[in-house]
Amino acid sequence: MFLRGCVTTPATLPKSLAVRRLFSSSQKYFATAGTSLPQTIRQLLARPESSQPLHPVEVSGWVKSVRRQKNVTFAVISDGSWAPGMQAVLSNTNIPKNLTNGASVRLGGTLVKSLGAGQAQELRVDTVDVLGDCDPETYPIQKQALSVEYLRENAHLRPRTDAVASMLRLRSELHRAVHGFFEGQDFTHVHTPILTSSDCEGAGETFRVVPNTAQSTLPEGDAQEEFFSKPAYLTVSSQLHLEALASSLSRVYTLSPCFRAERSQTSRHLAEFWMLEAEWAFTRSVDDVCDLVEACLKGVLARITPDSSLPWSDGRLRSLLNAGQYDAWARMTYTDAVAELERHHASSRAFEFEPKWGRSLQSEHERWLSESFIGGPVFVTDYPASLKPFYMRLNDDRKTVACFDLLIPHVGELVGGSLREERLDYLVASMKTHGLDEEEYKWYTDLRRFGSAPHGGFGMGFERLVSWLSGIENVRECIAMPRWAKRMLL
Amino acid sequence: MFLRGCVTTPATLPKSLAVRRLFSSSQKYFATAGTSLPQTIRQLLARPESSQPLHPVEVSGWVKSVRRQKNVTFAVISDGSWAPGMQAVLSNTNIPKNLTNGASVRLGGTLVKSLGAGQAQELRVDTVDVLGDCDPETYPIQKQALSVEYLRENAHLRPRTDAVASMLRLRSELHRAVHGFFEGQDFTHVHTPILTSSDCEGAGETFRVVPNTAQSTLPEGDAQEEFFSKPAYLTVSSQLHLEALASSLSRVYTLSPCFRAERSQTSRHLAEFWMLEAEWAFTRSVDDVCDLVEACLKGVLARITPDSSLPWSDGRLRSLLNAGQYDAWARMTYTDAVAELERHHASSRAFEFEPKWGRSLQSEHERWLSESFIGGPVFVTDYPASLKPFYMRLNDDRKTVACFDLLIPHVGELVGGSLREERLDYLVASMKTHGLDEEEYKWYTDLRRFGSAPHGGFGMGFERLVSWLSGIENVRECIAMPRWAKRMLL
Numbered sequence: 001m002f003l004r005g006c007v008t009t010p011a012t013l014p015k016s017l018a019v020r021r022l023f024s025s026s027q028k029y030f031a032t033a034g035t036s037l038p039q040t041i042r043q044l045l046a047r048p049e050s051s052q053p054l055h056p057v058e059v060s061g062w063v064k065s066v067r068r069q070k071n072v073t074f075a076v077i078s079d080g081s082w083a084p085g086m087q088a089v090l091s092n093t094n095i096p097k098n099l100t101n102g103a104s105v106r107l108g109g110t111l112v113k114s115l116g117a118g119q120a121q122e123l124r125v126d127t128v129d130v131l132g133d134c135d136p137e138t139y140p141i142q143k144q145a146l147s148v149e150y151l152r153e154n155a156h157l158r159p160r161t162d163a164v165a166s167m168l169r170l171r172s173e174l175h176r177a178v179h180g181f182f183e184g185q186d187f188t189h190v191h192t193p194i195l196t197s198s199d200c201e202g203a204g205e206t207f208r209v210v211p212n213t214a215q216s217t218l219p220e221g222d223a224q225e226e227f228f229s230k231p232a233y234l235t236v237s238s239q240l241h242l243e244a245l246a247s248s249l250s251r252v253y254t255l256s257p258c259f260r261a262e263r264s265q266t267s268r269h270l271a272e273f274w275m276l277e278a279e280w281a282f283t284r285s286v287d288d289v290c291d292l293v294e295a296c297l298k299g300v301l302a303r304i305t306p307d308s309s310l311p312w313s314d315g316r317l318r319s320l321l322n323a324g325q326y327d328a329w330a331r332m333t334y335t336d337a338v339a340e341l342e343r344h345h346a347s348s349r350a351f352e353f354e355p356k357w358g359r360s361l362q363s364e365h366e367r368w369l370s371e372s373f374i375g376g377p378v379f380v381t382d383y384p385a386s387l388k389p390f391y392m393r394l395n396d397d398r399k400t401v402a403c404f405d406l407l408i409p410h411v412g413e414l415v416g417g418s419l420r421e422e423r424l425d426y427l428v429a430s431m432k433t434h435g436l437d438e439e440e441y442k443w444y445t446d447l448r449r450f451g452s453a454p455h456g457g458f459g460m461g462f463e464r465l466v467s468w469l470s471g472i473e474n475v476r477e478c479i480a481m482p483r484w485a486k487r488m489l490l
Numbered sequence: 491m492f493l494r495g496c497v498t499t500p501a502t503l504p505k506s507l508a509v510r511r512l513f514s515s516s517q518k519y520f521a522t523a524g525t526s527l528p529q530t531i532r533q534l535l536a537r538p539e540s541s542q543p544l545h546p547v548e549v550s551g552w553v554k555s556v557r558r559q560k561n562v563t564f565a566v567i568s569d570g571s572w573a574p575g576m577q578a579v580l581s582n583t584n585i586p587k588n589l590t591n592g593a594s595v596r597l598g599g600t601l602v603k604s605l606g607a608g609q610a611q612e613l614r615v616d617t618v619d620v621l622g623d624c625d626p627e628t629y630p631i632q633k634q635a636l637s638v639e640y641l642r643e644n645a646h647l648r649p650r651t652d653a654v655a656s657m658l659r660l661r662s663e664l665h666r667a668v669h670g671f672f673e674g675q676d677f678t679h680v681h682t683p684i685l686t687s688s689d690c691e692g693a694g695e696t697f698r699v700v701p702n703t704a705q706s707t708l709p710e711g712d713a714q715e716e717f718f719s720k721p722a723y724l725t726v727s728s729q730l731h732l733e734a735l736a737s738s739l740s741r742v743y744t745l746s747p748c749f750r751a752e753r754s755q756t757s758r759h760l761a762e763f764w765m766l767e768a769e770w771a772f773t774r775s776v777d778d779v780c781d782l783v784e785a786c787l788k789g790v791l792a793r794i795t796p797d798s799s800l801p802w803s804d805g806r807l808r809s810l811l812n813a814g815q816y817d818a819w820a821r822m823t824y825t826d827a828v829a830e831l832e833r834h835h836a837s838s839r840a841f842e843f844e845p846k847w848g849r850s851l852q853s854e855h856e857r858w859l860s861e862s863f864i865g866g867p868v869f870v871t872d873y874p875a876s877l878k879p880f881y882m883r884l885n886d887d888r889k890t891v892a893c894f895d896l897l898i899p900h901v902g903e904l905v906g907g908s909l910r911e912e913r914l915d916y917l918v919a920s921m922k923t924h925g926l927d928e929e930e931y932k933w934y935t936d937l938r939r940f941g942s943a944p945h946g947g948f949g950m951g952f953e954r955l956v957s958w959l960s961g962i963e964n965v966r967e968c969i970a971m972p973r974w975a976k977r978m979l980l
Binding site for chain 2: 025026029030036037038039040042043060061062063079080081102103104106131132133134135138139140141155156157159160164165168169171172175176179183184185186188189190191192193194195196197198205206207208209210211212227228229230232233234240241244245247248249250251257259261263271272274280281282291292295327328329330331332336340373374375378422443444446447448449450451452453454479480481483485486487488489490
């Protein structure tokens with residue numbers, strides 16, 4: 001192996017690192033480090049019942065409900081670790097006045113077998129500490145149904161609702177499942193730049209980034225123009241950067257924030273969203289790329305367990321997912337899709353927009369294909385080159401490119417991907433056709449100049465994935481603190 | 491449990507989802523899905539030798555070296571999956587002219603026991619396909635030592651050097667180790683906003699975000715001012731948002747990009763960097779927070795294996811890490827630290843800046859504490875309130891706050907954290923002292939109004955962690971595509 005000199009190697013490790021505690025006077029600052037955090041409610045209740053002698057435990061969380069009976073009071077305490085929380089049983093002589101919904105508490109007691117329905121174990125409470133009051137009169141998160149819009153306005157408190165907390169846990173589970181999948185496929189996780197000088201899609205509205213002149217000591221023009229010596233934008237996709245990294249590491253992926261300054265107000269778009277993007281070398285066909293997407297989604301589906309506060313938690317999703325899990329997902333070319341759409345339209349006049357080869361598929365077309373014609377996820381492949389970005393690989397027919405959109409019922413396009421054009425001359429020709437400045441993309445064409453490899457990849461909107469798997473229809477409820485045109489709270 | 495109406499539940503699951511393949515004509519679009527990707531070199535070589543009969547394998551990657559001997563030619567092929575790559579043995583009659591450094595290739599052959607030193611197995615090659623040429627005359631990544639600055643200029647190609655590829659793999663390992671640690675502690679991973687309306691630290695230069703007027707159809711003033719109805723900035727820290735989420739989920743963390751428009755050119759600062767931040771409720775003391783940081787770092791250290799292309803790969807780091815692994819790390823208060831600094835300065839006049847209670851610790855002070863006095867990582871706790879941000883919890887002495895900086899030899903401050911002020915009246919008083927507008931932070935004080943809980947957290951610069959564990963001194967070499975003042979390539 002040859003070492004190249006791109007890092008500074010300290011000639012020797014400083015002595016101070018090798019010989020610790022140089023000064024005996026420093027001895028008194030060393031103590032035994034503590035252990036990890038106390039168990040969460042989820043962890044406590046996950047222990048097998050038999051292994052739980054009647055020993056004291058401490059539970060901290062927020063009061064979700066208080067129900068006073070003749071002899072005892074039942075309270076549900078949640079620490080956010082799992083949806084049902086823990087049922088606590090308190091003696092009626094032991095109830096502080098401020099034990100109300102939303103208050104934070106620390107309870108001491110014993111875990112015992114529950115006599116009531118709904119939980120296997122409950123906490124018999126000995127001590128109650130209310131750590132933080134919550135005035136029932138003014139608390140914005142009341143128990144009655146609260147409108148979506150009201151909760152959006154209270155973005156800082158809406159994680160306290162069961163549904164938003166469940167979404168956040170699902171999102172975290174998905175995050176872990178996705179990383180687990182790519183680890184299993186030996187991908188390297190990478191962080192790609194958020195600030196970029198290029199616009200990957202060559203279209204769409206972007207955000208520009210400038211130093212905050214209110215704080216700057218420089219004249220406005222200087223401060224705005226010259227921080228990076230050239231204009232900086234927020235990334236709309238990590239793909240081009242991933243391609244550079246895949247030219248060395250072969251298999252790379254990232255889950256990264258992306259930004260579009262779209263003014264449209266739809267249930268499927270945010271100004272700030274997270275995108276899972278993967279790129280890998282030595283792939284041979286668009287079917288290879290679809291295979292990995294399908295394996296990724298099925299792997300993720302198999303790992304998650306949406307909980308009861310979510311719309312699609314009641315077994316219907318599970319059965320759908322299981323169906324999707326074992327069947328192969330449908331694949332059809334754009335050309336076949338248009339033919340099917342034309343046939344359907346000829347007999348039914350079902351569409352507002354007439355389907356026709358060479359035109360974009362409209363939302364109504366995509367819905368019919370996935371929801372009615374296929375009745376499940378469908379990869380539509382090989383679109384006309386004129387409808388797609390410059391970097392997609394031209395097929396031998398010289399009219400279509402080796403790409404796909406994955407259409408999901410009621411979600412629409414969840415994933416888009418393609419082979420990338422690895423042939424320098426084809427790429428340069430495509431850039432000309434798309435009106436791109438070759439000089440600006442020299443670094444990108446360099447990847448084809450030196451050891452170019454066939455490669456492909458895809459991008460998946462993370463909020464759309466959450467939407468699909470939760471049944472939450474609007475992506476604004478699929479992220480903790482959404483941003484869209486005219487709206488940025490916190 | 492009570493369901494709150496914050497999501498729209500479809501009354502019934504559409505039939506098209508329950509009954510798949512509504513149209514028999516769609517049958518032909520279903521095929522058997524493919525399997526996962528072929529094994530990487532790392533995976534191939536990780537298989538136990540005994541389980542490897544002489545069966546044909548295919549290896550794709552880039553040529554790292556070619557060495558022609560009398561009868562055979564040795565080539566090292568890397569697919570980026572692990573540092574040593576794979577040694578390939580080719581018959582001299584079978585060497586294409588364009589089999590040169592940097593070319594991408596697909597080799598077919600048999601894995602056999604290696605007779606040479608340096609690898610247990612090698613690939614006896616039957617077929618060679620050069621997929622992408624690499625002209626040895628013009629290839630920017632030559633085998634001789636290349637300067638750091640030259641490689642920075644070639645940001646798109648520098649991942650092809652062994653050292654940068656090793657750093658990227660280490661970064662990915664660290665990423666997984668960090669997520670694994672927090673999963674084990676039952677934290678929920680969350681995505682916090684990148685675009686915000688507030689400046690967490692109340693200081694420091696921020697970036698402002700505006701729609702790109704070059705693309706906008708609106709008049710410049712409108713487009714700039716009103717996209718979000720108020721000015722938008724790039725986040726400098728996720729902490730305040732994490733606090734809101736920890737008020738429901740108890741334990742949350744994120745690894746998120748952060749931005750500072752600093753014009754300084756140091757080896758420890760980037761304009762765009764990644765920060766690991768965690769926040770959890772029901773913590774009681776700053777020692778609790780230090781405990782988790784120490785457990786996190788030790789857990790991560792135990793999981794990683796920096797490879798041979800990195801400066802600290804030669805066992806010295808490993809022994810240092812092992813030492814750090816089992817000892818308790820030192821902790822001292824700021825007050826004790828200043829007393830030790832004063833004592834040392836009184837005898838040696840070692841410092842340019844005189845240490846004195848109430849003043850910030852200078853870099854020279856921090857270095858002496860960690861590198862000389864302690865000779866290892868040291869938590870310095872309980873700084874004067876006047877030196878720290880508004881949100882830190884006031885100690886009973888009413889002069890200091892319950893916070894810490896973790897100082898690491900040769901890295902400096904790796905982690906900073908604190909208890910957060912959970913008492914509404916103290917927080918409001920602190921905001922006044924710091925000149926903050928209470929109305930603007932109403933959402934933040936609300937967290938103390940309704941079920942406030944004692945909580946704390948920390949932030950760790952991810953590039954500094956990479957720097958510490960790799961031995962790469964400049965953070966610009968600890969991220970794939972760095973951005974700093976005047977520099978943004980790609």
